Amino acid sequence: MLRFNPKTGKFLGVFIESNSVNDLNRPEGLVFGHDGNLYITSFQRDANDTDKILIFHGKTGKFLDKIDLEAVGQPRAFAQALLFGPDGKLFVPITGNGPDTGSVRFGDTTSIIIIRRSMYWCLRLYWEER
Secondary structure, eight states: EEETTTTTTEEEEEOOOTTTTOOOOSSOEEEEESSSSSSEEEOOSSTTTTOEEEOOTTOOOOEEEEEEEOTTTTOOOEEEHHHHHETEEEEEEESHHHHHHHHEEEEEESEEEESOHHHHHHHHHHHHEE
């Protein structure tokens, strides 16, 4: 992940590098949470890895934690996008070859539950309840 000045476009340096601690691989979705941290999707590197969401400090880029989307050896459940709702819940549309493909997982950043509906349906229902 690279950092640029938003006004000038000047390159400011590397913000986050993949390493053996964070295991960042093929990031696609990223979003800053209400807590100021940066949440990034990361794809499974090989059969001994998992698809996951990695959590980094929003100012320093330090790796903080991860949320595995499946267990090693289980059908894949990967995320290409992330979205936080107005009350801080994390929404994760799931793709892959697992039984919850096409569903949306949501919850706080420590536990995510599965809703077997489209992202549009989940977000509409969620925001209408507010």
